[in-house]
Amino acid sequence: MLRKPTSLFIFATVTLAGVAQANINWTWSWVGTAGIEAGFFETNGSLSGGSAPAATYTLTDFGVTQSANGFPLGSVSGGDYTIGQPTAGFVWDGSMVTQWFRRSGGSTNGTNLFQTADNVLFYAFNVGQYELRNALSGVPIDSASTLSLTAVPEPANFVAILGLVALGFVSRRKR
Numbered sequence: 001m002l003r004k005p006t007s008l009f010i011f012a013t014v015t016l017a018g019v020a021q022a023n024i025n026w027t028w029s030w031v032g033t034a035g036i037e038a039g040f041f042e043t044n045g046s047l048s049g050g051s052a053p054a055a056t057y058t059l060t061d062f063g064v065t066q067s068a069n070g071f072p073l074g075s076v077s078g079g080d081y082t083i084g085q086p087t088a089g090f091v092w093d094g095s096m097v098t099q100w101f102r103r104s105g106g107s108t109n110g111t112n113l114f115q116t117a118d119n120v121l122f123y124a125f126n127v128g129q130y131e132l133r134n135a136l137s138g139v140p141i142d143s144a145s146t147l148s149l150t151a152v153p154e155p156a157n158f159v160a161i162l163g164l165v166a167l168g169f170v171s172r173r174k175r
Contacts, residue, residue, distance in 0.1 A: 023060055024052055025152045030130045030144035035068025037123070037132070037142070040075075041149075043089065052151035054094040058087050062113045064123070069132055069142050071123075072115060084112035084122060097149060100125045 024045045029038035043057035062083065063075030074080025085102040088111040092098070100111040110126035114135075124131045125147070132141040 022046075024057065026052075027148075027150050027152055029066075029148045030146060032068065032130075032132070032142035032144045034142050036066055037064070037068060037071070037130075037144075038066040039064040047151060047153060050153045052092055052094070054092060056089060056091050058089040059083060059111070062123075071121065071132060072117070076113070080116055081123075082114050082116050082119070084114050088112075090125070097127060097147070099127060 024043050024047060026041040026043065027038070028041060029036060031037075040061075040063045041059055042061035043059055045052065045055060045057055047053075059076075061075055061077045062081055063078070064071055064073050064081070067073065072080050076083060083102070085107065087104045088100075088102040090097045090100045090111065099108055101108045102111050110124050110129075112122050112124050112133075114120075114122040120135045121141070122133055122135060124133050128145055129143065130145070130147050131143040133139070134141060
């Protein structure tokens with residue numbers, strides 16, 4: 001009889017641990033002179049109570065989902081963008097970014113995310129200054145002074161809930 005509760009406990013623990021959030025997903029957007037630029041970041045860390053706590057976050061992925069300027073849609077993980085000077089990230093005070101960095105914190109004046117195809121055109125993120133730039137000319141292609149950055153809460157943990165419900169049905173059928 002001890003075996004069933006022990007199995008239930010182990011299954012529940014493994015199921016809940018297996019689907020726990022390992023990273024934080026963020027959406028970003030700005031409205032520049034040409035229109036909306038938007039995408040996502042993935043960083044290290046975990047949400048606390050559905051929001052991102054004040055911390056320093058390291059980028060693990062970056063993507064573009066909308067570009068009024070014709071920049072390619074894609075991501076670092078998809079091979080479309082590169083993080084110019086790793087490690088890149090930002091300092092979050094619990095409600096907004098207070099600093100962007102690259103070169104493992106060696107440069108604290110922004111984060112640059114380059115198009116892989118040419119390694120010349122890039123997104124530049126710096127507090128109060130968000131731009132599309134050309135590395136050769138140094139001239140901004142488009143810019144905005146305000147960035148919307150939001151940590152995306154994970155949906156209810158349906159996989160874990162379904163697993164526990166299924167285990168309950170299996171346990172009842174064996175009796």
